[in-house]
Amino acid sequence: MKQNVGGRFPRARTEGLVIQELPDEVLVYDRERDKAHCLNQTAALVWKYCDGKSTVPSIAKRLEQDLKTETVDEKVVWYALGQLSKDHLLEENVTPPALLSGMSRRDMVRVLGLAAVVAVPVVTSIVAPTPAQAATCLGSGSPCTGGVQCCSGICNTGSCA
Amino acid sequence: MRSCALSTCFVLVVVNLHVKSRGELVSAALAGAWRKSQPPTVNLTQAELDEVVPLLYGSGAGALGWWRVRTTELSESDSAQVLHQAYRLQSLQSVIHEEKICKVFRLLRAHSIDAILLKGWSAAGLYPDRALRPYGDIDVVVRPEQHERATELLARPEVKDCWVDLHESIDELEDRPGAALFDRARDTVIADEAVKVLSAEDQLALLSIHLLKHGAWRPLWLCDISAAIENLPSNFDWNICLGKNRTRRGWIKAAIRLANKLLSASIESVPDEVGVGEVPEWLTRSVLRQWQEPFAINQPPMSHPQSMASVLRHPTTLVQALRQRWPNPILATVSINGSINSLPRFPYQIGNCLTRARRFLIRPPRTAH
Numbered sequence: 115m116k117q118n119v120g121g122r123f124p125r126a127r128t129e130g131l132v133i134q135e136l137p138d139e140v141l142v143y144d145r146e147r148d149k150a151h152c153l154n155q156t157a158a159l160v161w162k163y164c165d166g167k168s169t170v171p172s173i174a175k176r177l178e179q180d181l182k183t184e185t186v187d188e189k190v191v192w193y194a195l196g197q198l199s200k201d202h203l204l205e206e207n208v209t210p211p212a213l214l215s216g217m218s219r220r221d222m223v224r225v226l227g228l229a230a231v232v233a234v235p236v237v238t239s240i241v242a243p244t245p246a247q248a249a250t251c252l253g254s255g256s257p258c259t260g261g262v263q264c265c266s267g268i269c270n271t272g273s274c275a
Numbered sequence: 276m277r278s279c280a281l282s283t284c285f286v287l288v289v290v291n292l293h294v295k296s297r298g299e300l301v302s303a304a305l306a307g308a309w310r311k312s313q314p315p316t317v318n319l320t321q322a323e324l325d326e327v328v329p330l331l332y333g334s335g336a337g338a339l340g341w342w343r344v345r346t347t348e349l350s351e352s353d354s355a356q357v358l359h360q361a362y363r364l365q366s367l368q369s370v371i372h373e374e375k376i377c378k379v380f381r382l383l384r385a386h387s388i389d390a391i392l393l394k395g396w397s398a399a400g401l402y403p404d405r406a407l408r409p410y411g412d413i414d415v416v417v418r419p420e421q422h423e424r425a426t427e428l429l430a431r432p433e434v435k436d437c438w439v440d441l442h443e444s445i446d447e448l449e450d451r452p453g454a455a456l457f458d459r460a461r462d463t464v465i466a467d468e469a470v471k472v473l474s475a476e477d478q479l480a481l482l483s484i485h486l487l488k489h490g491a492w493r494p495l496w497l498c499d500i501s502a503a504i505e506n507l508p509s510n511f512d513w514n515i516c517l518g519k520n521r522t523r524r525g526w527i528k529a530a531i532r533l534a535n536k537l538l539s540a541s542i543e544s545v546p547d548e549v550g551v552g553e554v555p556e557w558l559t560r561s562v563l564r565q566w567q568e569p570f571a572i573n574q575p576p577m578s579h580p581q582s583m584a585s586v587l588r589h590p591t592t593l594v595q596a597l598r599q600r601w602p603n604p605i606l607a608t609v610s611i612n613g614s615i616n617s618l619p620r621f622p623y624q625i626g627n628c629l630t631r632a633r634r635f636l637i638r639p640p641r642t643a644h
Contacts, residue, residue, distance in 0.1 A: 134370050240360055240363045240367075
């Protein structure tokens with residue numbers, strides 16, 4: 115993956131992804147890494163505007179229009195880009211300004227303070243429950259008679275996929 | 276008058292003290308969960324939700340559980356979030372599965388193979404959102420004369436990842452001619468790909484008999500039936516659905532009445548002759564008992580830690596092994612073509628054991644030494 119120093123024109127990755135848009139969030143499955151992510155509305159909009167032509171200030175402007183708010187701090191966009199980049203959802207890695215580098219969600223909320231008019235962008239991983247919760251179906255290689263018995267949902271010639 | 280008021284209080288106290296069994300919790304959590312809107316009020320406390328979540332998640336009804344609680348106060352709890360994750364995962368999985376179904380049907384159609392998609396995706400279409408109903412493998416039935424060719428095609432590398440369960444007949448619908456199933460099948464479309472699914476009549480029959488054939492251990496299957504009977508097309512033909520075999524007609528009726536009793540499925544559009552009638556007490560009890568732990572690992576043969584051949588070599592565990600193999604009364608009844616009525620199930624369970632013992636003696640399973 116290339117490094118987009120300064121993240122001037124971030125571009126969303128499209129190859130190797132399964133994208134499902136829900137009313138309040140966007141779900142993304144990364145086929146290459148076998149990982150699923152959930153983008154809240156703000157993160158999803160930032161991702162959508164990463165067209166390789168828009169700058170961070172212009173993305174912030176478009177957020178203002180879409181969310182019908184007066185001002186969206188550029189920090190919000192940088193924070194979203196940092197998360198999208200970390201989860202390999204951008205074509206090129208984005209390096210946020212030093213001030214925002216390594217900022218946690220809590221720090222972000224504090225920096226934006228009460229003036230924040232949009233939800234903090236959040237990209238979370240969608241994970242299956244812990245083994246204790248999921249130990250109710252058969253693991254890969256276990257003998258089975260039907261897909262319903264397998265955690266994968268697939269019973270292939272007598273054993274779970 | 277006063278004693279009457281006291282007795283009313285006593286009844287109310289007893290009702291409030293009634294602790295729901297885990298099976299009843301599953302039933303309460305899933306009642307009306309397949310509806311787009313206006314499901315019955317969620318009659319669960321936070322503690323009850325915490326208890327029922329692993330049962331829903333582990334049996335494939337996690338997303339339905341989320342659908343049920345998503346607009347309630349319970350939705351922000353950690354337990355509800357586990358259900359929400361199930362819904363999200365299934366949303367993504369449904370997209371991936373649809374791609375695979377299209378690939379399979381494109382290949383079969385290119386070689387003029389007539390195929391019907393069963394259960395899974397087709398059953399998910401009964402819900403307001405396909406992500407509510409999980410499915411893994413792709414169940415496909417083809418005409419018997421095309422089965423061999425279809426088997427060859429589905430062994431090709433390009434569909435190797437599609438996990439097709441290919442059938443040349445449908446056991447659950449063996450009372451009706453296979454050709455008639457194809458004649459009645461409906462055309463539908465998945466992402467521009469034409470796919471055939473069973474008619475609404477055959478689908479409801481299949482879902483009902485499939486539920487009973489497997490002992491009704493999976494709550495999701497009863498939700499499928501509930502969703503089907505609340506979404507019947509206006510021209511639904513009950514004679515086709517019920518078929519001509521009297522026993523099987525009784526099975527389908529029993530499944531529908533069970534959906535009404537345990538999950539509050541509406542039987543408004545179901546004729547009284549089908550939807551109204553007593554559900555045998557043993558049937559309800561047996562289903563709720565199964566729902567106490569509705570997991571695949573509790574179903575035979577996985578619930579048998581040792582093979583029978585191995586047990587016979589070390590007979591000290593014989594009694595325990597026989598107890599583990601004592602059949603569920605629903606499964607036992609269906610396995611030997613018995614009627615579902617209020618008579619005791621013991622004879623059917625003995626009959627099922629004898630049938631299995633005969634099969635074992637004729638062809639004992641191979642075991643590892």
